[in-house]
Amino acid sequence: xxxxxxxxxxxxxxxxxxxxxxxxxxxxxxxxxxxxxxxxxxxxxxxxxxxxxxxxxxxxxxxxxxxxxxxxxxxxxxxxxxxxxxxxxxxxxxxxxxxxxxxxxxxxxxxxxxxxxxxxxxxxxxxxxxxxxxxxxxxxxxxxxxxxxxxxxxxxxxxxxxxxxxxxxxxxxxxxxxxxxxxxxxxxxxxxxxxxxxxxxxxxxxxxxxxxxxxxxxxxxxxxxxxxxxxxxxxxxxxxxxxxxxxxxxxxxxxxxxxxxxxxxxxxxxxxxxxxxxxxxxxxxxxxxxxxxxxxxxxxxxxxxxxxxxxxxxxxxxxxxxxxxxxxxxxxxxxxxxxxxxxxxxxxxxxxxxxxxxxxxxxxxxxxxxxxxxxxxxxxxxxxxxxxxxxxx
Numbered sequence: 001x002x003x004x005x006x007x008x009x010x011x012x013x014x015x016x017x018x019x020x021x022x023x024x025x026x027x028x029x030x031x032x033x034x035x036x037x038x039x040x041x042x043x044x045x046x047x048x049x050x051x052x053x054x055x056x057x058x059x060x061x062x063x064x065x066x067x068x069x070x071x072x073x074x075x076x077x078x079x080x081x082x083x084x085x086x087x088x089x090x091x092x093x094x095x096x097x098x099x100x101x102x103x104x105x106x107x108x109x110x111x112x113x114x115x116x117x118x119x120x121x122x123x124x125x126x127x128x129x130x131x132x133x134x135x136x137x138x139x140x141x142x143x144x145x146x147x148x149x150x151x152x153x154x155x156x157x158x159x160x161x162x163x164x165x166x167x168x169x170x171x172x173x174x175x176x177x178x179x180x181x182x183x184x185x186x187x188x189x190x191x192x193x194x195x196x197x198x199x200x201x202x203x204x205x206x207x208x209x210x211x212x213x214x215x216x217x218x219x220x221x222x223x224x225x226x227x228x229x230x231x232x233x234x235x236x237x238x239x240x241x242x243x244x245x246x247x248x249x250x251x252x253x254x255x256x257x258x259x260x261x262x263x264x265x266x267x268x269x270x271x272x273x274x275x276x277x278x279x280x281x282x283x284x285x286x287x288x289x290x291x292x293x294x295x296x297x298x299x300x301x302x303x304x305x306x307x308x309x310x311x312x313x314x315x316x317x318x319x320x321x322x323x324x325x326x327x328x329x330x331x332x333x334x335x336x337x338x339x340x341x342x343x344x345x346x347x348x349x350x351x352x353x354x355x356x357x358x359x360x361x362x363x364x365x366x367x368x369x370x371x372x373x374x375x376x377x378x379x380x381x382x383x384x385x386x387x388x389x390x391x392x393x
Contacts, residue, residue: 026362027285027324032274035234035264038173039278041286042181042240042257043248044322046365048282053174054155057263060228060236061098061121062171063163065179066144067130071114072187073147074133082111086132088124095123097164101204102128112201114190119199119211121227123162130161137161148175151182165232173261180225180238180259194224214272215239219279225259227271234264235271241279245288247328248320256288289328291356294318295372298354299335303375306343312372313337313352321356321365330359335369344377 029039029049036052047053074080085107093103100122102108108116108128116125130140137160144158153175159166184191197216200209215222221241228236240259248254260278265271292298297312298319313335323331337352345351349371356365 026364027281029285030277030281032262032278033265033270034262034274036173036261037263037274037278038177038261039282040177040181040259040261041282041288041322042184042259043255043288044320044365045367046322047177048258048286048322049278050173053177054172056155056170056172058165058169058230058233059163059171059176060230060233061163062176062226062228062236062238063158063161063169064117064121064126064228065176065183065226065238066148066158067126067140067161068114068118068190069179069183069187070140070143070147071110071129071133072183072190075110075190076187080110080133082109082114084110086110086113086128088128089131091137092124092127092131095127095162097123097162099123099208100125100201101208102201108201114193115196115199116201118193118226119196120208121212123164126162148179151178153178163228163230165230173263176238176261176263177259180240180261183225184240191224194226212268213237213239214268215241215276218272219276222279227268229268235266235268236263237265237271237275238262239275239279241283243283245283248288248290253294256283258282285325286322287325287328288320288322289331290318290320291331291333291354292319297372298333298369299337299352301335301337301339301341303341303343303345305378306345306375307378308373308375311341311345311351311375313369314372315367315370316372319354319367321367323356323358323364327358331364332357332359337369343375345371345375347371347374 036055038050038053039048088102088104088106098121100116100120102124113125113129116122130137134140141158148156156171156175157168159169197211198209212227221243224240225238238261242255242257244254245256260275262275294317298314300310303311334355351371352369354367357363
């Protein structure tokens, strides 16, 4: 539940635009040879840099991120299983482009089809999954578009599950960031598929076993996600890395995750090199600062007409911000909220904002706060007494 809540807030940030305003006081990103890109710090929920993040582009095989989302959701709901087998239709078998090389004589386990779709970017595996989950490609595409709408991907339209060029099949870097984050947050148990370097189904060509994400072989902190390429889209890559950083703590809580969305590079090597440049810059140009640990309230203001005298405002997963390197000790925080607060207030209600600024006064983040514990309405006499006190004030 906390993962989903964190993902919801991050999606809200992305829909609203970068949390880091463009100013001379912010680190300037490197020159990146791409039509569009977006670099996001998942740990803090901030967009660190972007170029044309809302430009409509063809997603190519990055489409398969949404296909995977639908498949993973079906697995989670128990509608299908990893060991279940799907047949291979003529339509799937004859798909052009990248292939897993399965054919109509085969009954292929769902898990192998997932690996074929992710590691080999197999269009045949993708269609087989779509038909197996939804009964037809057309019905599956309806599910994709409905899910995109549900996630808040306002500039995305799907026409197929594999990503081949088709009129109206478009997305944006911002929407891809929303999708990538939700994919990892909602289905962490399936994310390791994206780190697989080599895979092939028995009986298929051995030369077709290598993941096209070159960063999986170059950077040990990279553990996903997906490549894409068509003549119209150019070379595209959604890459995510997780590195241990000073200041966040030990173990898993000390890991900082970034996602890079890079669209329209000129070659396979270029998309890897430009993505690596963005990731390295994000980790070095910004420090991650934990302002409040998980479960600790940001503020505990007075509440009226309630069974408790105070209400806890914060974020269940705590508050981490990304700031220009070296600026962490100089941060200032301010809680902006309505006043007075009157019960009842329910856990999860949005209430107020934590504004984080540099010593110069530049705002680096405005983080929505929520009610951490429900405060129920008090009895008749308690409400009446507080009403009198409020009137006197």
